[in-house]
Amino acid sequence: MTSLKVLASFVLKEFRQLARSPEMLAVLFLLPAIQLLVMGFAVTNEVKNVDISFFDYDKSHLSKSLIESFSSTDRFRIVPVSEAEHPEELLFKWKSKVVVVIPAGFERDCHGFAKPVLQVISDGIDGNSAALANAYVQGCILRFSQVMLQSRDPGLMKKDQGLDLIVRMSFNNDLKSNLNIIPGIIAVLVTVSSMVLSAISLAKEKELGTLEQLLVSPMHKYQLVAGKLLPYLIITLLQMQVAVLLAGIIFRISLAGSYPVLMLFSLIYLFTTLGLGIFISTRVNSQQQAMFFSWFMMVVMILLSGFFVPVQNMPKVIRGICFFNPLTHYMTVIREIVVKGSNLAQLRKELLILLSGGFIVFGFSLLSFRKRVK
């Protein structure tokens, strides 16, 4: 009973201190909202307004209508070119992302004299968008050829030249990247606030010199850690509500799966991040060091989580490292629940991994913390 009271007094103190700095409160609740808004709109894998240029050496009726077909979509923005320019040069000068070369005799070839050839050159620096842009270009050309097939001119394109391609994207028919990005942002938000807050927690008391006074108190080290982390656990879960709510209102992303399951996973995951934070906090001497170490860890965790680049695209060794990154699994879980509506049974592998991860990290941090000074 008394131990609970001591814990309660600690939690009360933490909230009082938080309430005392309005800047901190703003950081805690306004920043996630802003982050979600800005990143939700900015971080997108959809490819729009790709600068495309055409080198038309054929100058035929057919080549002109092919170019025209690209102007009917907002995927592409046609960059006019002069005769003097060279395809490679356009890409090099960043004037264009994709260059299509229509060779002389294109129309003639289409009438069955030879296999028609088109050259497509893309700027491959941003691999993901290049691949997507390429796919769009192919799609456009394919559609164009099909239209030609059904056109009035029967001599144009023989039937066996036609291609039949069915493209379907499961769960995300329009390739809406929001659906993938927003849950990812929420996962990152949860990680960032819980880790930074807990990493700072004891470091701040150390810097102020109040930690020594806490250490000589009869309160148990478990109470001290629980009293420090409980407020941050509550705040992070609150932040998450704000983020989920905003995702629904602004991005129209509704939760496909169960809300309690999402919260359960978040709670389990927070044991890992809070554990890592408190581990950092017990080992550094200042808030600055705490910030440095937690940011360093978080950047690695985020980069290797599949947030930007899918884990399955990474080399095998890196994939092995990703397995030990708790954020990878939480990212998977949150996307599965939000987008696919997966249930607990389907996510039992992730549940097991996150549970054991939390248990090991949090347990280790707690056991290695001594109520002594260095």
Place this chain on the structure above:
Amino acid sequence: MNVVLVKELGFAYGLQAALQNVNLEVPEGLIYGLIGPDSAGKTTLIRAICTLLPYKQGMIEVLGRDALKNSAAIRAQIGYMPQRFSLYKDLSVEQNLEFFGRLFGVNSQTRGQNMEKLYRFSHLKPFAKRLAGNLSGGMQQKLALSCALIHTPSLIVLDEPTFGVDPVSRMEFWSILHSLKQEGISILVSTPYMDEAEQCDLISLIDKGQIIGQGSPADILAAWSGWLYRLKSSDLQNLYRFLKAQSCLDDLQLFGGEIHLGSDSQLSDSLFINWQRQCPCLEGWEQIQPSMEDAFLKMMK
């Protein structure tokens, strides 16, 4: 009975020895001073006594309990005021007191009574709602002391409580400590200020991790043997160089505006007059009683 007993304590930070063979006996109901310059080892010793340091050499008993094995019981019974009084500057005076009271498991009724009592001696009641960070240095120091006293400990341990506080607040702080002593609380206090030694009943002089003198301030001054002279000059550096060159003098100390010269035998006026002839910047001399600082500097040798 001794409230603190330290036997042959040794401690090192890595290879750097911080304490060597420290022995200490703090009797009940007194003000005991640990006096020494910065980095003498005072804070290390105090942390070890407050059960915060996992020492490997020697033994410490606080209130009759072993500091390594019985740390929880000791922590509940002592009040500790760490160096550079640590408070939550973003909490009010009242909230600080309440928090430390709850932390030490003082129930709300007793807490209220204790707070009233602490307000009486600290005169902090009018500032109860003020943020601790907005108090003056002297008031912060009194609040930190109050926080260390909220659970009515029988022993309080204060690490340089008067550091960086103005002289008036320092005087007031010492008079508070004296009234706490009247109530039967044992006090162990460290300070780098030699003049505060006189406020203590017993003192240990500590330097480079070793105890170099122990006893009451009067005992330590009485143990000073020989004669002490104060020499005045408008050009102290010049005089100091001249005296250093005299082979018979080994106990020379430069103070703020004077030179203290110690000697095993009485020095005659003719000797001083002779010096004055060789070094005209010597303007005056007189025999004085040694202060704690003189005693400390002599013991350091």
